[in-house]
Each structure stands twice: as C-alpha cells, then as structure tokens.
Amino acid sequence: MSFQVFGMPVSRGVAIGRAVLVASSRVDVAHYFVAVEQAEEEIGRLRSARDAVAQELTTLKRDLPPEAPQELAALLDVHLMLLHDDAITEATKAWIVDRHYNAEWALSAQLEVLARQFDEMEDAYLRERKADVEQVVERLLLAMAAQGKGGAAAASALAMPGLPGEHPLVLVANDVAPADMLQFKRSIFTGFVTDVGGRTSHTAIVARSLDIPAVVGAREASHLIRQDDWVIIDGDAGVVIVNPSPIVLEEYRFRQRQSELERARLDRLRHTPAITLDGEAVELLANIELPDDAAVALAAGAMGVGLFRSEFLFMNRGGSLPTEDEQFEAYRAAVVAMRGLPVTIRTVDIGADKPLERMSAQELRHEHGLNPALGLRAIRWSLSEPGMFRQQLRALLRASAFGRVRVLIPMVAQMSEVHATLEALARVKQQLDDAGRPYGSIELGAMVEVPAAALMIDRLLQHFDFVSIGTNDLIQYTLAIDRADEAVSHLYDPWHPAVLQLLYQTIQAALAAGRGVSVCGEMAGDPMFTELLLGMGLRSFSMHPARIAAVKQRVLRSDARAVVGCLPGLLAAASPEAEARALGWARVLN
Numbered sequence: 001m002s003f004q005v006f007g008m009p010v011s012r013g014v015a016i017g018r019a020v021l022v023a024s025s026r027v028d029v030a031h032y033f034v035a036v037e038q039a040e041e042e043i044g045r046l047r048s049a050r051d052a053v054a055q056e057l058t059t060l061k062r063d064l065p066p067e068a069p070q071e072l073a074a075l076l077d078v079h080l081m082l083l084h085d086d087a088i089t090e091a092t093k094a095w096i097v098d099r100h101y102n103a104e105w106a107l108s109a110q111l112e113v114l115a116r117q118f119d120e121m122e123d124a125y126l127r128e129r130k131a132d133v134e135q136v137v138e139r140l141l142l143a144m145a146a147q148g149k150g151g152a153a154a155a156s157a158l159a160m161p162g163l164p165g166e167h168p169l170v171l172v173a174n175d176v177a178p179a180d181m182l183q184f185k186r187s188i189f190t191g192f193v194t195d196v197g198g199r200t201s202h203t204a205i206v207a208r209s210l211d212i213p214a215v216v217g218a219r220e221a222s223h224l225i226r227q228d229d230w231v232i233i234d235g236d237a238g239v240v241i242v243n244p245s246p247i248v249l250e251e252y253r254f255r256q257r258q259s260e261l262e263r264a265r266l267d268r269l270r271h272t273p274a275i276t277l278d279g280e281a282v283e284l285l286a287n288i289e290l291p292d293d294a295a296v297a298l299a300a301g302a303m304g305v306g307l308f309r310s311e312f313l314f315m316n317r318g319g320s321l322p323t324e325d326e327q328f329e330a331y332r333a334a335v336v337a338m339r340g341l342p343v344t345i346r347t348v349d350i351g352a353d354k355p356l357e358r359m360s361a362q363e364l365r366h367e368h369g370l371n372p373a374l375g376l377r378a379i380r381w382s383l384s385e386p387g388m389f390r391q392q393l394r395a396l397l398r399a400s401a402f403g404r405v406r407v408l409i410p411m412v413a414q415m416s417e418v419h420a421t422l423e424a425l426a427r428v429k430q431q432l433d434d435a436g437r438p439y440g441s442i443e444l445g446a447m448v449e450v451p452a453a454a455l456m457i458d459r460l461l462q463h464f465d466f467v468s469i470g471t472n473d474l475i476q477y478t479l480a481i482d483r484a485d486e487a488v489s490h491l492y493d494p495w496h497p498a499v500l501q502l503l504y505q506t507i508q509a510a511l512a513a514g515r516g517v518s519v520c521g522e523m524a525g526d527p528m529f530t531e532l533l534l535g536m537g538l539r540s541f542s543m544h545p546a547r548i549a550a551v552k553q554r555v556l557r558s559d560a561r562a563v564v565g566c567l568p569g570l571l572a573a574a575s576p577e578a579e580a581r582a583l584g585w586a587r588v589l590n
C-alpha cells in the first residue's frame with residue numbers, strides 16, 4: 001500500500017531507493033557491500049561470532065551460582081535456542097548472499113524485521129520476547145566487533161560501485177547523531193529520513209553537507225516504513241512516499257533527472273566570479289567538517305573556508321581526544337589543501353546536540369536533564385578545560401605557518417570569555433616562542449550566535465579582527481526555539497523581525513568598524529536569503545560547498561544597490577517574509 005509521511009526538507013533533490021531501517025543505537029554499525037566472492041567469508045564471521053556467543057552463554061549458565069533464580073538459567077536457554085534459530089541465522093545469511101550486505105548490517109537488518117514481527121504479536125508475553133532477540137543480536141555484534149575484521153573490508157567495499165542487481169538504498173532511522181552521520185560521508189545511502197530533528201540540527205547540517213536528499217522530523221517514519229520498502233524522498237517538499245505507484249515513481253524519476261540537469265547546469269558556474277549586476281564582488285566560502293572536505297570546497301569554487309567545525313575531529317574516537325599533533329596535522333592538511341586561500345577554523349563547539357563520548361556522568365546528566373543548549377558548550381566548554389583549549393590553540397597556531405589561518409571562537413557571550421581567550425592565546429604564543437616553534441600570524445574572530453553578542457557588538461569588535469554570524473544558533477537563542485526539536489520547528493523563523501534586526505545591526509557595526517563580517521549559518525547557503533543579506537551589506541557568505549553554485553547564481557542576478565533601497569521597508573514590516581515574497585526575494589528556485 002502506498003502512503004506518505006511528512007517531515008522537514010533539509011537537503012534538496014529526490015532520492016529513490018529501498019529502505020534500510022536502522023535502529024538509532026545501531027547507526028554506527030558498519031554498512032557496506034561485500035563482493036559476491038566475499039560472501040562466504042562474511043558468513044564465516046557470522047558463524048564464528050555465533051560460536052563465541054554460544055560458548056559465552058554456556059559458560060554463563062554453567063557458572064550460575066546455586067542461589068541464582070531458576071528463570072535465569074531458563075533465559076539463557078532461550079538465548080541459546082534463539083542463537084541457532086533459522087530466523088536469525090539463515091535469514092541473516094540471506095541478506096549477505098542475496099543483498100551483499102556485510103555481516104553486521106545483515107544482522108541488524110534481520111533484527112529490524114524480527115522486531116516488527118514481535119511488535120505486531122497479540123500475545124503480550126510473546127511481544128516481550130523481542131528484548132531477548134535484541135540481546136542475542138547485541139551479543140553477536142559485540143562478538144564480531146571483538147573479531148575486529150570489519151574495518152579493512154569496509155574501506156575497500158565502500159569504494160565498490162555497487163553490485164549487480166543492487167538497488168539504491170535510503171536510510172530510515174528514528175534519529176542519527178551528528179557523529180554517526182559523519183560516518184555516512186562515503187556511504188552507500190542515497191537519502192535519509194529520520195523521525196526527529198529540526199532543519200538546522202547538526203544531523204541535518206551534516207546531511208546537507210553530504211548533498212543528498214533528506215527529510216527530518218518525519219515523526220513516525222521509522223515505524224511506518226518497513227525494511228526494503230520502496231521509498232521516494234522528496235527533499236524539496238519534505239515528503240516521503242512509501243511504495244509509490246508506477247505513475248508516481250515515473251513522475252519522480254523525471255524530477256530526479258531534471259534536478260540532475262539543473263545541478264550540471266549550475267556546476268558550470270564553478271569558475272565564474274560571484275559579482276552582482278552592479279559590480280559588487282561577493283566572497284563565497286565553504287563550511288567543512290573534516291580536512292578532506294577542503295578538496296570538495298575547492299572543486300565547488302569556494303574562495304576559502306569560512307567555517308571548519310573542528311569538533312568533528314573530536315568525535316568517533318571512542319572517548320579519547322585528539323592530541324595536539326593530530327590536530328595540527330588535520331589543520332595543516334586543510335590549510336595546505338586550500339592553497340593559500342583563507343581557512344577559518346572554529347575552536348571546538350562541543351555540547352548541546354554534539355556531545356563528546358568521554359563526557360562525565362555529571363555532564364551527561366546535565367545533557368539530559370537540563371537544557372544542554374544553554375549549558376556548558378562551545379567556548380564555555382573550552383574555557384572549562386584550559387589545558388585542552390591551549391592544546392587546540394597551539395595546534396592552530398602551528399598550522400598557521402603553512403597558510404592563512406583564521407581562528408573563530410564559538411558562542412561568545414561574555415567579555416570575560418573574550419579576555420580569557422586572549423590570555424590563553426598570548427600564553428600559547430609565548431610557549432611556542434620559548435620552544436622555538438614557528439607559527440604565522442592568525443586573524444581572530446568571534447561568532448555572533450547569541451543575542452548578547454549582537455547587542456554588544458561594538459565592544460566585541462574592539463578585540464576581534466572579524467565576526468562570523470551563526471544564524472542557526474542566533475535564531476535558536478533569540479526566539480527560544482531548540483533548533484533540534486521538531487515539535488517547535490514551525491516557530492523557528494529566520495524571517496522573524498527580531499532576528500533580522502540583530503543580523504542587520506551586527507553587519508552594519510562590523511562594516512562601520514572596518515572589520516570582516518560573514519554569515520556561516522544555514523541562511524547563507526539558502527538562495528532565498530541572498531538578496532536580504534546583500535541588502536544588509538553582507539559580502540561574505542559561508543555555506544556547504546554543494547550550495548555555492550546556487551547562491552552564486554542568485555548573486556549574479558542581484559542588484560546590490562536596488563536591494564539596499566528595499567531594506568528599510570522590509571525591516572519595518574510586520575511580516576518581513578511576506579514583504580520579501582512581494583519583492584521577489586524569498587522565491588525558491590534552486
């Protein structure tokens with residue numbers, strides 16, 4: 001039966017493929033294809049994991065103390081029985097052989113199928129047996145991780161351009177953490193759907209940087225969609241169509257081809273300078289998450305990196321933090337890859353929806369109990385870990401010997417944070433001088449992400465070479481809307497008069513002070529806001545590389561002088577969005 005699920009569009013285009021349902025807790029399970037001749041090896045891995053778990057359960061049962069309740073032994077028997085049940089073993093093999101999934105993926109795919117079957121059982125006792133199946137699968141996954149063979153095969157398999165008979169795949173999950181999303185950078189999925197999340201949650205941001213169609217906040221999607229269903233993700237409208245009729249499928253295939261043609265057309269703008277109709281040059285920069293993205297930025301025609309979210313270097317490391325040398329290598333790699341163009345690296349913005357694995361129990365309690373977006377995040381976190389902060393500053397300074405490094409401080413809200421940052425920087429320079437280590441000259445910038453920073457912009461500008469406006473957070477904190485919460489996402493409004501006022505004030509103050517100013521939030525990469533920002537005086541936009549061409553097209557068609565004239569009316573309007581539509585600014589073309 002065909003049906004639709006509605007959510008929020010976060011990354012444009014159309015994806016058509018088979019659904020792969022992944023439990024949130026298992027998103028980090030490796031997903032890759034294995035070649036036909038490797039299938040036996042994968043089945044072998046599954047078999048040894050099964051033998052190891054069988055051994056483990058038998059030992060557990062044998063060593064049960066006499067006073068242990070009888071039920072425990074019975075439960076272990078059930079688990080042993082499940083371990084050898086065809087519904088797990090044979091069915092998992094089928095995913096490996098027929099669909100070319102690696103063993104871990106095959107196992108979690110089969111678990112999703114079984115979990116559904118249990119959920120639909122009338123009998124409450126039987127329904128509860130789902131937990132047993134989950135536990136057995138969990139043990140198998142752990143055993144396979146202990147064998148530690150997946151990684152190398154995964155790396156080679158990801159490079160494989162699909163296997164005969166393979167269909168494109170789309171990922172459906174309740175939620176995906178930003179760190180896990182990062183692992184999908186080179187993944188096999190052609191689209192994403194998640195139940196939760198807002199348009200500017202970090203999960204959505206990473207999805208957008210992958211430049212594949214995605215819908216978040218689709219509420220019940222992961223319950224309604226089944227493993228292997230055919231799914232169309234309409235990333236423009238935020239609609240997911242499940243098991244479409246042939247006519248609908250044909251229509252979307254047509255749209256898919258159209259959007260590919262449009263992309264190819266936009267690609268041709270790559271080397272065209274971004275200059276408005278009246279001759280104003282506009283700098284289009286890239287937002288990146290990892291040093292490897294620098295190549296993508298250059299290929300997209302970026303004139304530099306406007307935001308390197310360094311916190312992603314701190315993720316997926318099993319709780320350890322990158323050393324100074326590791327950080328230095330990563331920053332240097334990005335700087336060298338950008339060939340003399342400026343690279344703006346933000347000091348870690350840990351916290352809120354980007355927690356660190358190694359966060360202490362107390363911090364995690366805070367994460368879950370109180371509001372993490374108002375807690376220890378970004379510069380607050382760095383200043384609470386002074387050793388770590390200095391380590392990062394040293395790595396950044398050392399990388400500046402290899403090119404143009406601009407250091408950006410996230411979420412500045414207090415003058416005391418400014419002073420502490422400057423002190424840390426001075427101390428670190430002294431340390432490098434003492435050690436005779438070379439470093440270049442860096443520019444220092446502050447992110448304007450909280451209303452406090454926008455309201456005291458003049459004071460901030462006395463200490464910084466440039467500011468970068470993080471509209472994702474500025475909107476969140478101005479309107480008191482959690483950017484990751486789909487329940488209030490309809491109120492998350494970039495056109496809100498208060499947001500526009502703060503944006504305008506900040507840009508104008510920076511220009512008057514002769515300091516650099518750029519916008520690196522998602523607004524910068526959305527052509528709907530290009531004229532608005534040009535009208536406010538902005539000439540530097542930082543966005544995902546994939547958005548550069550579309551924004552450039554808008555710049556090429558804009559007249560900066562004309563938009564300035566319209567700005568006062570728009571800022572004074574009761575509904576700036578309606579005003580912008582009337583002016584033809586807020587049109588969505590790309």
Ligand code: PEP
Nearest residue numbers: 470471472473520521522
């Ligand atoms: C922002 O807040 O707009 C921003 C660019 O930072 P992040 O999205 O990483 O919070």
Ligand code: MG
Nearest residue numbers: 449470472473
């Ligand atoms: Mg931010």
